[in-house]
Amino acid sequence: MKVETTQSPAEDLMDPSSAVWSDLTSETVSLSPVPLEAQPNEYIRVSRAAKPYGATGEAVASAVKNGEQLFVRLEWQDDASPNTEFADAAAILTGKGDEIQTLGSEDAPVGFWYWASDREQSLSLISRGPGVVRNNADVVTSASASLDGGRWAVVLAGPSSEVTDNQIGVAIWNGSNDERAGLAAVSGWLPLDTE
């Protein structure tokens, strides 16, 4: 994914509908469900065996850098059903290793820049497997979102120093399908083409 450097102010970048974003190249990222067998406990495996999750097949991503901050805009089609108990959510994944499909592992944790539609603040998390997350107070992230015609557009921002091996990942949770924790759709590592 091409990552340009911009001088646009952060406020503009944090607006998903800002003109800044329409000028950038975007990329369609394909996602697939975190494997059921990788879910962290029997309860989740049993209870979701007959209830598929992670059906958000793709998202459109674009990224831009401003100083030390990396801004990533994601856009995807939400399903039409009203969001009730669980929030729609998305995360930018940072890190390395082969275990992005399981949202990291004990030995190869990944970082989450995490946005959820029911939270005012974005979170920074460390994920060591599906749903196995801890807060990561060391990293400050921010997010903003808009919902238009059933499409979410979300900008997540974090320190570009967190990005290792010049790659990021994307995960999306469809709240109305009771998706949360490890019940997500996740991409593979996306190499960043930084200017």
Next chain:
Amino acid sequence: MANPSHEDAVGAGKSQYHDRWTWDQVTFGTHCLNCLATCPYRVYVADGKVLFEEPAGLFEQIDPNVPDMNPMACQKGSAWSQQLDGPDRLKYPLRRAGERGEGKWERISWDEALTEVAAAIVAAIDMEGPESVVFEETVEGGLLTQAPYLRFAGLIGAVTLDANGLINDFPAGHHITFGKFSCASSQDDTFNGELLLIWHSNPVYTSIPYAHFITEARYNGANVVTIAPDYSASAVISDQFVPIKPGTDAAFALAMCQVIVAEGLTNLDFVVSQTDMPLLVNAETKRFIRGNDIDEESPEDQFYWWDNATDALVEAPRDTLNTGDYKPELEGSWTQKLLDGSEVKVTTVWELMRVRLQDYTPEKAQEMCGVHPEVIRNLARSIASKRTKILEGFNTSKYYHGDLMERAMCLVLALTGNWGRKGTGIQGLALAGLDGYQIWGMKQKRGINETIRIMDGIDDAMAQLREQNPDASDEILGYELLQRGLVAGTASPPAFFHYYHCGYKETWNNAAWSDPEMKRSFDDYLQDAVRRGWWGGLIKPGPGTDPTVLISVATNPIRRQRGGSAGLLETLWPGLEKIVVIENRMSATALQADIVLPAAMQYERINLQYAITSSFSVGFSDKAVEPQGEAKTEWEIFSLLSQKVEEQGIEQDCVEYQDGRRQPKTLKGLGDLFTTNGAYVNEEDIISEWLQDSIEAGTLPRNASLSTLREKGSIRFTGLGMFAPGLSLATNVKPNEPVTAFTWHVEDGVPFPTLTRRAQFLIDHPWFAEADEDLPRHKNPPQMGGDYPLLLTSGHSRWTIHASAMGNKLLAGTHRAEPLINLSPIDAEKYGIEDGDLVEMRNDRGSAKIRSKISGRIQPGQAVVYNGWEPHMFEGWKGPNQVEPGMVKWLHLVSRYGHLRYLPFGWQPVPADRAVYIEVEKISS
């Protein structure tokens, strides 16, 4: 499965709960509510704010064979802290800015508020006399809530409406029988019972702190029987449920008496020694043979029995219940020559009773009360063989014919020897112990010398009375002493106030709602009673004085008043110049006031509560935090008001005036008089004085003091003291046993304070004879409210003490948080009502809209609306008292018949609110 690797993170996750359970100060507190339980709590404070409270749990076990009192708590007490800053809390003085009850207010200063109140009081004194200033009495809020207004009212000569005549916790039938109504043992004595009859009460709702003595007695071998119309929450913890038609308990009780007598199960020795059963009556007139029937020397209140040894009429001793060498006959009839030369047939009360009981065979009673004859027989036999205690609340007294129920229940106990022994008697109310509070009212200065002066004065007065009544007990003399002070006091039985000033005349004269056996109209009886001077000096403000200022302190007449808005709001209110409410929360009455003055709540001030026989300890509440907003204690408020009234008196040129008895009064120096020239400013000093003087009076141990209370939270009483209501328990307080009432009567033969000096079942007053109520009997509840299919009963709810906790949002989460009418599924179906529907309940008196709750525990034909809902929780602010006529039984107008005479909290006409007929109709879902 412990996860020690987790511990670092866990520490962080746990800290917020450690923080929540952190405080910087602990004090004792209790809630001084009208449950009168005064459970000792600890109050936990951080940064000047109450966080929570928790029962202190410091009671020592006093008897190794009886469970201790701990923890003593209930959900209301454990959530009190949540009310301090609750949504109904009053924090600033308010003046109404619209029409009365419109809900428009302006905040004013204390100075403005008190000046306005004082000006109105002085104007009322000037125009109508001090008896036009009327206080609604309360038993809510603790002694330091009540003492200030009583003192103030006394100083200016105002009227205080007797609280028991307002709230109707006065069981007239106990008074008729025993000459007193206060006869409960301490709550732990329940454990000593072998048979517990939960009868006309629902302790699982209303006696939460001590309900464990019932379940524990059951494990200790007691049989627990609940007699109630509905399968109540108390029936749940019982061994037997006796469903009864509402209002027919007298029939049920008398049927058990019939069985006991017919089967020869009567404890004859007990009946002979304790009751009027052996006393002789004229067999034809059914009047007692009295001294003046027999010879010229003997007084009218000398009674007789027939002595078997000498086969002659003999004076029944008046100074003792012991029969000594006499062998009084219970059975028989004899011919006796009277003073006027006539010869009459005489017989005994027992014989009359036996005839009366023939009307109540179990089969006949079943027709009246619906209880199966075998149930009646078996329970009667059981009572006759077991230590039986009736756990009675304050429900009977709220029935029109509650006195008949109570008299019949007393008869059951009398026939079976069930009072004055451990685990027996009637568990109702008892007030005793804090004699220092009584003495303080008479003190003209502080200190022990003044106490001794007053106690000496009382001793002298008692000695004088004893000379006139050499055969009287201390208790009887105590009542005599109380009588002397009455007319000079402020207390008035409120029935007359309601009759003359609140528009009850029409209602009470509605023959269709009254006992059909009344021979004359209510008004006829009332005028007769007044003409005879039976209530002389007590009817105030009288018909010629217009009530002008109404002051309500910690009480809530608008919610409570039987008859709803018609009496107070529509009749009394328009004539009042000023309505003043002193409260800690926006009550229904505060909403209808002109001036609302915010009072400090418990935890924000120091207080003691009524000494009663719950734990038999002083209830103490300390000041933990400053009052919210500008709230003040009642002592502060009335101290300031006294000064203001004095100022206004001078300003309005109304300083010297006459009180209702035409005695001169002055407003000069009122401010100083109130504080006894500055002696009582600090409320801690007042409490210390009450404690100190209670030690002197012999009701508290030597170490009783404020600092002891602050160390231990409560202090157990050591004696009943020197004043009449306390002495009515008639027992010694032992350090290592529960308190059992009436042992003086049973063990020591001390006479009862009745006309006959015995537990009295025959009332040979002509009005009682005319009503055929000279002996206990059953009468159905009159058709109050009109001819409607459902009988409305009530009781205290589980969730609040009256309305006090209705604004507690946390407690509101433990129920539906809106008024409910409980209906049986059968009636609900009949009227097309489903659970949760909005229903109109109505009768010829009025109507209210209320949500339904449907349960198979309710008896078909019965409807239950528990007490405590504020009118403003109903559409149009019309609550369930709209359908209560508040009828008064005419017989309670009788006075000057032995013990049937007014006593504060005691004998007086009181309104009935239970067993009202209504219909229901669904309004909406």
Next chain:
Amino acid sequence: MSKQNKNRQMAWVIDLNKCIGCQTCSVACKVLWTRDDSEKAQWWCSVNTQPGEGTPRGWENMGGGYDAEGKTSQIGQQPTPADFGGGFEFNHEEVFYGGSAGKVHLEPQAPREGRWAMNWDEDQGAGEWPNSYYFYMPRLCNHCSNPACVEACPTKAMYKSEDGLVLRDESVCSGGRFCMEACPYKKIYFNYEKHIAQHCIGCFPRIEKNVAPACVRQCPGRAVFIGYLDDEDSVVRKLIMDHKVALPLHGEFGTAPNVYYVPPLSPHPLKEDMSIDTENPRIPPEYLEGLFGEEVHGVLKTLQGEMDKVREGGSSDLMKTLIVYKWHELLGPFTADPADIIVKG
């Protein structure tokens, strides 16, 4: 005391013949732990009338837990805020100060449709008068020995403490709510502001100071006992293991709960002619069996038998134990007075 022996199991015994449904336990718990506005609908401890729908509404049919052997996870349903109900706001301000002159009355500001609350069906019970029946059942977290919630938690925020409490590190909880699905007793709430689940903490800050949990120490009915199961002297052990009169609730849920119940006796019902039907109990035995399993019949027999023995003048260790002559007997090793603890200042 709790520190001396790690990995112990605390247990509660609730005597349903002493419980009077007063909600003091619920209130005591709430005032201490869930006073925050975000927690207003939470009742970690709740008391319900049985038979009834309970808290949350219909919880017994929401699944979760394991099979009866405690092995295979059962799919559970997450109770919704509507199932829990409550947390009402009121219109005090408008009624008191809004100048409505009686046109607006004080009432919960909640939709009427489907309205529910913690104790909504209080005292409704089942059956027809005069033979209607009901009793009260307090419920709190069962602090199970085989806790389905702990297993279902992906973040491992939930764990068994050394006292056998099921606790949650709220700083770790990510709000996944699998615990709420997996718990068959539905005693876990979600805090939608804090984005974490919350449940009974077994009053661990009190336990650490040897103070009994609030639901035990504040129970006016003296119905709740607490102690360690491995403590030979503990009353809970005596009631559960020696007298065998305390039973787990829905043991078939397979989580090995540690709140035990002494099942309720009841007055005999009445026959059609209103005489007493001494042959039958009022509460249908099959209903109690549905709650407490087959053992309940034997337990009720034991209780009634011991009670009758005392009535006939005999002595019964079981009855004496249940009477609780001294309050401290209820509190197990946790007899410290909280007021004696200097926490701050």
